[in-house]
Amino acid sequence: MSKTSVQIPGEVPARLEDGFARIRRESGLPDAFPSRVLDEAEWVAEVPRLDGKDLTDLPFVTIDPPGSMDLDQAVHLERLRGGYRVWYAIADVGAFVRPGGVIDTEARSRGATVYLPTGSVPLHPRVLSEGGASLLPGVTRPAAVWCVDLDAEGRTVGADVRRALIRSRERLDYAYVQAAVETGTADGTLGLLAEIGALRLALERERGGVTLPTPEQDVVTTDGGYRLTYRLPLPAEAWNAQLSLLTGMAAASMMLDAEIGVLRVLPAPQPRDLDKVRRVAAALDVPWPDGAGYGQVVHDLDPANARQAAFLHESRVLLRGSGYVSFNGEPPPLADHAAVAAPYTHVTAPLRRLVDRYATEVCLAIAAGEPIPSDVARALDELPGLMSAAARRSSAVERACVDLVEAFLLRDRVGQAFEAMVIDVDERRGDGQVQLADPAVIAPCDGPLPLGEHITVRLTRADPATRQVRFTPA
Numbered sequence: 001m002s003k004t005s006v007q008i009p010g011e012v013p014a015r016l017e018d019g020f021a022r023i024r025r026e027s028g029l030p031d032a033f034p035s036r037v038l039d040e041a042e043w044v045a046e047v048p049r050l051d052g053k054d055l056t057d058l059p060f061v062t063i064d065p066p067g068s069m070d071l072d073q074a075v076h077l078e079r080l081r082g083g084y085r086v087w088y089a090i091a092d093v094g095a096f097v098r099p100g101g102v103i104d105t106e107a108r109s110r111g112a113t114v115y116l117p118t119g120s121v122p123l124h125p126r127v128l129s130e131g132g133a134s135l136l137p138g139v140t141r142p143a144a145v146w147c148v149d150l151d152a153e154g155r156t157v158g159a160d161v162r163r164a165l166i167r168s169r170e171r172l173d174y175a176y177v178q179a180a181v182e183t184g185t186a187d188g189t190l191g192l193l194a195e196i197g198a199l200r201l202a203l204e205r206e207r208g209g210v211t212l213p214t215p216e217q218d219v220v221t222t223d224g225g226y227r228l229t230y231r232l233p234l235p236a237e238a239w240n241a242q243l244s245l246l247t248g249m250a251a252a253s254m255m256l257d258a259e260i261g262v263l264r265v266l267p268a269p270q271p272r273d274l275d276k277v278r279r280v281a282a283a284l285d286v287p288w289p290d291g292a293g294y295g296q297v298v299h300d301l302d303p304a305n306a307r308q309a310a311f312l313h314e315s316r317v318l319l320r321g322s323g324y325v326s327f328n329g330e331p332p333p334l335a336d337h338a339a340v341a342a343p344y345t346h347v348t349a350p351l352r353r354l355v356d357r358y359a360t361e362v363c364l365a366i367a368a369g370e371p372i373p374s375d376v377a378r379a380l381d382e383l384p385g386l387m388s389a390a391a392r393r394s395s396a397v398e399r400a401c402v403d404l405v406e407a408f409l410l411r412d413r414v415g416q417a418f419e420a421m422v423i424d425v426d427e428r429r430g431d432g433q434v435q436l437a438d439p440a441v442i443a444p445c446d447g448p449l450p451l452g453e454h455i456t457v458r459l460t461r462a463d464p465a466t467r468q469v470r471f472t473p474a
Helices: 014-027 035-044 102-110 126-132 174-182 188-207 235-258 271-283 294-298 306-319 354-368 374-410
Strands: 061-064 073-080 083-091 114-116 119-121 140-151 156-167 170-173 216-222 225-231 260-265 323-328 417-426 431-436 442-446 454-463 468-473
Touching: 014 114, 014 374, 035 102, 035 126, 061 174, 061 188, 073 188, 073 235, 083 156, 083 188, 083 235, 102 354, 102 374, 114 374, 140 235, 140 354, 156 235, 156 354, 170 174, 174 188, 174 235, 188 235, 188 294, 216 374, 225 374, 235 260, 235 354, 260 354, 260 374, 271 294, 271 306, 294 306, 306 417, 306 431, 323 374, 354 374, 374 454, 374 468, 417 442, 431 454
Parallel strands: 061 170, 442 468
Antiparallel strands: 061 073, 073 083, 083 140, 114 119, 140 156, 216 225, 260 323, 417 431, 417 454, 431 442, 454 468
């Protein structure tokens, strides 16, 4: 189980507010946009480039977490004879932002939107990311619309992308979609989302792709205070994620055929790492059938099972080392993403990731049979470095925020005992990590520790100032 971002309901306590502000300062996150960027954003939000096919008759919907305003994707699904058609509309940030302009220059310095429990530090001014460029319901918006045809098994048989105008009908959230499917009231796009999503998940498993079943940490209010809990992602989230993966795979294939673009890549696991993970599986009695790949193994695991949770945590070593690679000419030696088990690129979140806008511009030009715009082609070499820096900063902020919340919620419980399971052991240092069931905390623990076993631990440190939590066996 990996740590993830946390959301705090209601008013944030002053001490936590101060802690989050300190994290922002330490990470060098910008406080605000320069006035020249805001001025240009307010102007272009009112006068976007509105060209392309009119697809406002298609009943697109968006599916996002509750309260989201930066809506990158809208979807409409159709059943065809012998298959399906996926219409996937992506916010056309290129209709507003000019490469080399002041908004683009500021976006390059940011790289990606960074999310904190107290709000986000956006890639673009909110007048664009939550206003003029966002695929909000009931308004006409420019979009890059992917049309991907699938066969009856969910395999891609054709893909195209064009600029178009769309109008989303509804802004839905995952809980609503899940409830509609479970109660049998889902029809049209929502019913097909479950159907196509299941087919794509089966294909992911077949090709050896990996989706780790990792619960998220949520903060909930209780008796006037807060409590950390675990939340398993809903199946609807996985179905929707498969549409994004499908689009990213289609875009990567298009770029490789044209021999220009930027890919999201992850090298195959090193043999020594794979051998280690196999030994961990054997030690924890995690089944690994002969001939099965890592992706096939993790698809059936239950993170509520102590030994399987430990295996999932230990096996993350196989998924490290992702990055971006640009190319103009011969495709790069490493063109695959090992967790996707196919070539893949980022094109579905241009409001929140810089690279997606440029990758989309490349695909639009390829699909139209036109040369790649020169300013886009020139920017490709810079993107891997810019995005790697943004990813490191975002990951560091996420870890720091989770550590702060854990330390804050445990600060008055030093000396108390908790039930936990050991999910990581560092034989060299002689310590490891434990995962508490309640509260939902993952933290270092002094050793020696029995990997994959339930033990009782005692809290020895919970310091919000240093964001440190530590346990020892009780």
